[in-house]
Amino acid sequence: xxxxxxxxxxxxxxxxxxxxxxxxxxxxxxxxxxxxxxxxxxxxxxxxxxxxxxxxxxxxxxxxxxxxxxxxxxxxxxxxxxxxxxxxxxxxxxxxxxxxxxxxxxxxxxxxxxxxxxxxxxxxxxxxxxxxxxxxxxxxxxxxxxxxxxxxxxxxxxxxxxxxxxxxxxxxxxxxxxxxxxxxxxxxxxxxxxxxxxxxxxxxxxxxxxxxxxxxxxxxxxxxxxxxxxxxxxxxxxxxxxxxxxxxxxxxxxxxxxxxxxxxxxxxxxxxxxxxxxxxxxxxxxxxxxxxxxxxxxxxxxxxxxxxxxxxxxxxxxxxxxxxxxxxxxxxxxxxxxxxxxxxxxxxxxxxxxxxxxxxxxxxxxxxxxxxxxxxxxxxxxxxxxxxxxxxxxxxxxxxxxxxxxxxxxxxxxxxxxxxxxxxxxxxxxxxxxxxxxxxxxxxxxxxxxxxxxxxxxxxxxxxxxxxxxxxxxxxxxxxxxxxxxxxxxxxxxxxxxxxxxxxxxxxxxxxxxxxxxxxxxxxxxxxxxxxxxxxxxxxxxxxxxxxxxxxxxxxxxxxxxxxxxxxxxxxxxxxxxxxxxxxxxxxxxxxxxxxxxxxxxxxxxxxxxxxxxxxxxxxxxxxxxxxxxxxxxxxxxxxxxxxxxxxxxxxxxxxxxxxxxxxxxxxxxxxxxxxxxxxxxxxxxxxxxxxxxxxxxxxxxxxxxxxxxxxxxxxxxxxxxxxxxxxxxxxxxxxxxxxxxxxxxxxxxxxxxxxxxxxxxxxxxxxxxxxxxxxxxxxxxxxxxxxxxxxxxxxxxxxxxxxxxxxxxxxxxxxxxxxxxxxxxxxxxx
RNA sequence: GCCUCGGUACUCCAACGGUAGAGAGGGCGGACUCAAAAUCCGCACAGUGUCGGUUCAAAUCCGACUCGAGGCACCA
Numbered sequence: 001x002x003x004x005x006x007x008x009x010x011x012x013x014x015x016x017x018x019x020x021x022x023x024x025x026x027x028x029x030x031x032x033x034x035x036x037x038x039x040x041x042x043x044x045x046x047x048x049x050x051x052x053x054x055x056x057x058x059x060x061x062x063x064x065x066x067x068x069x070x071x072x073x074x075x076x077x078x079x080x081x082x083x084x085x086x087x088x089x090x091x092x093x094x095x096x097x098x099x100x101x102x103x104x105x106x107x108x109x110x111x112x113x114x115x116x117x118x119x120x121x122x123x124x125x126x127x128x129x130x131x132x133x134x135x136x137x138x139x140x141x142x143x144x145x146x147x148x149x150x151x152x153x154x155x156x157x158x159x160x161x162x163x164x165x166x167x168x169x170x171x172x173x174x175x176x177x178x179x180x181x182x183x184x185x186x187x188x189x190x191x192x193x194x195x196x197x198x199x200x201x202x203x204x205x206x207x208x209x210x211x212x213x214x215x216x217x218x219x220x221x222x223x224x225x226x227x228x229x230x231x232x233x234x235x236x237x238x239x240x241x242x243x244x245x246x247x248x249x250x251x252x253x254x255x256x257x258x259x260x261x262x263x264x265x266x267x268x269x270x271x272x273x274x275x276x277x278x279x280x281x282x283x284x285x286x287x288x289x290x291x292x293x294x295x296x297x298x299x300x301x302x303x304x305x306x307x308x309x310x311x312x313x314x315x316x317x318x319x320x321x322x323x324x325x326x327x328x329x330x331x332x333x334x335x336x337x338x339x340x341x342x343x344x345x346x347x348x349x350x351x352x353x354x355x356x357x358x359x360x361x362x363x364x365x366x367x368x369x370x371x372x373x374x375x376x377x378x379x380x381x382x383x384x385x386x387x388x389x390x391x392x393x394x395x396x397x398x399x400x401x402x403x404x405x406x407x408x409x410x411x412x413x414x415x416x417x418x419x420x421x422x423x424x425x426x427x428x429x430x431x432x433x434x435x436x437x438x439x440x441x442x443x444x445x446x447x448x449x450x451x452x453x454x455x456x457x458x459x460x461x462x463x464x465x466x467x468x469x470x471x472x473x474x475x476x477x478x479x480x481x482x483x484x485x486x487x488x489x490x491x492x493x494x495x496x497x498x499x500x501x502x503x504x505x506x507x508x509x510x511x512x513x514x515x516x517x518x519x520x521x522x523x524x525x526x527x528x529x530x531x532x533x534x535x536x537x538x539x540x541x542x543x544x545x546x547x548x549x550x551x552x553x554x555x556x557x558x559x560x561x562x563x564x565x566x567x568x569x570x571x572x573x574x575x576x577x578x579x580x581x582x583x584x585x586x587x588x589x590x591x592x593x594x595x596x597x598x599x600x601x602x603x604x605x606x607x608x609x610x611x612x613x614x615x616x617x618x619x620x621x622x623x624x625x626x627x628x629x630x631x632x633x634x635x636x637x638x639x640x641x642x643x644x645x646x647x648x649x650x651x652x653x654x655x656x657x658x659x660x661x662x663x664x665x666x667x668x669x670x671x672x673x674x675x676x677x678x679x680x681x682x683x684x685x686x687x688x689x690x691x692x693x694x695x696x697x698x699x700x701x702x703x704x705x706x707x708x709x710x711x712x713x714x715x716x717x718x719x720x721x722x723x724x725x726x727x728x729x730x731x732x733x734x735x736x737x738x739x740x741x742x743x744x745x746x747x748x749x750x751x752x753x754x755x756x757x758x759x760x761x762x763x764x765x766x767x768x769x770x771x772x773x774x775x776x777x778x779x780x781x782x783x784x785x786x787x788x789x790x791x792x793x794x795x796x797x798x799x800x801x802x803x804x805x806x807x808x809x810x811x812x813x814x815x816x817x818x819x820x821x822x823x824x825x826x827x828x829x830x831x
Numbered sequence: 832g833c834c835u836c837g838g839u840a841c842u843c844c845a846a847c848g849g850u851a852g853a854g855a856g857g858g859c860g861g862a863c864u865c866a867a868a869a870u871c872c873g874c875a876c877a878g879u880g881u882c883g884g885u886u887c888a889a890a891u892c893c894g895a896c897u898c899g900a901g902g903c904a905c906c907a
Binding site for chain 2: 017187228229230233234237238240242244260261262263264275316318341342343344345347348349353354355356360361362363365431432433553556557626627628629632633634635637638639640642643644646647649650653692694695697698699700701702705708712773774775777779780781782785817818819820822825826828829830
């Protein structure tokens with residue numbers, strides 16, 4: 001059973017090269033023993049870094065996308081370990097969710113088995129992929145030990161009034177047979193299965209994220225520059241805060257005024273009618289008992305018949321009905337008609353608007369369709385809206401507006417709000433697009449909502465000492481989606497005495513949105529085995545917030561917004577000491593094939609296991625980071641794993657050529673190679689810290705090339721500088737190609753693990769260059785280049801430039817207007 | 832429709848406002864070989880999407896356009 005290199009594996013080179021499968025099998029058990037990535041305890045003197053990868057959903061084995069994401073997180077974690085930090089780099093599984101349940105239905109089995117099998121597969125793949133996880137920190141959200149704390153969190157929020165139930169039209173996926181949060185509806189379709197989402201009126205649990213809307217927007221200031229601008233923009237967009245005013249309109253024949261929300265109170269004089277949401281209670285109330293009531297009812301039927309997709313089409317003609325009621329414009333006493341339409345949303349603002357057709361496109365469309373008057377109140381220089389059909393949305397001076405005449409927009413808004421406030425007719429106000437987070441789900445495989453419904457006590461939270469409310473064994477239970485939770489059908493589970501009065505009561509049969517599970521999991525890692533609390537405050541204070549979060553941009557809104565929300569809730573409860581969970585965020589791109597996302601149906605699926613088999617773990621990891629900037633998509637068709645492997649072999653061969661002994665004094669080595677080594681290490685550090693991993697690899701390649709040259713035709717293999725360079729290469733490569741690096745480290749005469757070797761100290765003296773090239777320009781055109789000492793003074797450099805023959809020739813006889821000297825870079829002589 | 836980001840060689844990608852090329856892939860040629868692979872050496876190809884502005888100097892800053900990617904989309 002002898003394992004000789006180059007005879008054992010599938011990947012063979014006649015030239016000296018290492019045996020990939022052999023080397024991979026060789027080091028894994030060694031690392032298992034050494035646990036180089038076990039995070040230190042609270043008393044660890046090293047400064048901490050919490051590097052977090054978004055945890056996977058256990059749907060089968062790891063794929064190319066996982067490989068990219070986890071390589072990026074791994075490079076970062078390994079880098080900070082080398083730099084002497086106490087690094088926490090944990091992993092877990094986002095293990096509740098529909099795929100497990102659907103698989104269970106297909107095989108009439110328990111979702112548990114499928115889930116834990118997949119977790120085992122992924123876990124072993126991660127080990128083989130050399131992920132630097134701390135395997136003592138693992139969590140699975142489907143473990144009762146985890147979801148117990150999910151339930152605890154829910155009850156805490158319930159007690160604070162942040163979790164509540166309400167009747168509301170909700171998004172319903174007819175295929176998944178469950179409700180969806182707003183965030184899970186993409187262009188009218190279910191984000192999971194692409195079915196057309198319908199509306200259903202249901203009583204559901206919500207979390208009051210809208211209470212935190214302002215803070216979610218404002219606190220983004222501290223994420224500026226730390227998170228991708230794109231994500232911040234998407235969140236701002238999603239929350240959709242707008243500034244405006246609420247204005248009261250008296251209603252003829254009604255004691256109570258109607259309040260409308262507008263972002264353009266300056267155009268109040270241009271309001272020629274009012275529109276209320278057709279489905280709002282207000283609309284039906286206004287026509288109650290009149291002959292219009294049946295007309296409204298009929299209109300409502302038509303509106304309901306139109307699908308969400310139709311509703312989304314913005315070019316759809318406006319529809320609505322006149323309610324035969326009138327409102328009084330508070331600024332000019334004008335009597336304006338009240339209409340009902342589906343273009344006004346019941347659950348935004350007050351569900352009623354003042355319509356200013358001259359300056360709002362939607363109102364203009366409606367006015368033209370219904371033949372309602374249009375009055376200009378802002379002089380924008382645009383053409384007449386009633387003629388062109390295009391609203392004059394631009395800025396200009398106010399006209400036809402009483403006291404506002406002549407003012408510009410901002411001044412007019414300030415003035416009108418002041419005037420309205422003085423008469424108690426209006427007030428400055430904000431509004432949000434964000435809605436409360438609907439977390440009930442009518443499915444089995446999730447955290448049971450820990451509430452007991454008692455006929456006399458109402459909603460009673462399950463007492464702390466009875467948590468967790470465990471999911472029953474699913475074997476023999478019909479999990480097929482029927483529109484209500486399968487748990488509700490299990491008599492023995494659902495029927496319980498009320499914890500307060502002891503009367504017969506029922507458990508809430510719904511389960512929580514799995515985004516609840518993932519909205520706080522980063523806290524659980526620090527106390528993953530603690531059964532007393534969800535997370536220990538001392539551990540949290542030691543490790544949190546997360547220093548570096550790595551994951552896909554697909555979670556830009558959902559997961560990241562919910563996590564930020566929950567963190568703020570926990571902060572307010574005094575359970576954590578920070579308000580933003582993720583200090584820095586890196587979004588990796590996707591791995592594509594031939595320009596599009598990989599999928600079996602498209603026939604462009606690249607299997608990770610095949611690639612690993614063909615090229616080895618290191619070459620795949622290297623290819624992932626070398627392909628380009630991490631946030632860009634990678635087209636696997638553009639990537640050359642064999643090229644990566646070629647480079648790794650080139651690097652590895654250097655370790656075999658070194659003839660000096662470990663511990664040799666580098667200071668006596670060849671100066672020019674030493675300079676390259678130190679410059680490279682410096683550049684690699686900088687590139688890694690700024691996430692330019694592709695550049696970092698390019699620098700390692702340069703160092704390998706320089707070392708090769710030094711060995712073959714320079715100072716020779718015995719020079720200490722060659723060992724210094726080879727060790728630097730091994731340490732740098734340990735971030736991305738751990739097997740190759742460990743093998744190099746061994747051949748260089750060291751004991752494992754290279755991962756703990758420590759980043760070499762950089763000698764600043766070696767970063768100074770002997771000579772730099774200066775550009776000599778005349779009128780910005782390059783005439784010559786000269787090598788000078790990098791510390792040359794500006795006057796000396798100017799003198800040198802003036803003496804240069806090329807320059808002399810170029811300026812002969814001309815008058816010099818200006819001389820720009822930027823030592824030691826260039827001299828530009830302007831004639 | 833509105834907003835954000837991007838466009839550099841055949842391809843993927845580098846370049847504090849100051850030499851357009853770091854690195855790689857692919858191609859071609861040579862050395863080695865019976866031959867191929869691997870390895871080593873060499874070569875070529877040529878380009879900052881378009882137009883304008885700021886500047887001594889623009890791939891880089893500003894504006895418009897164009898193409899591509901993404902987000903929001905009756906949110907008043």
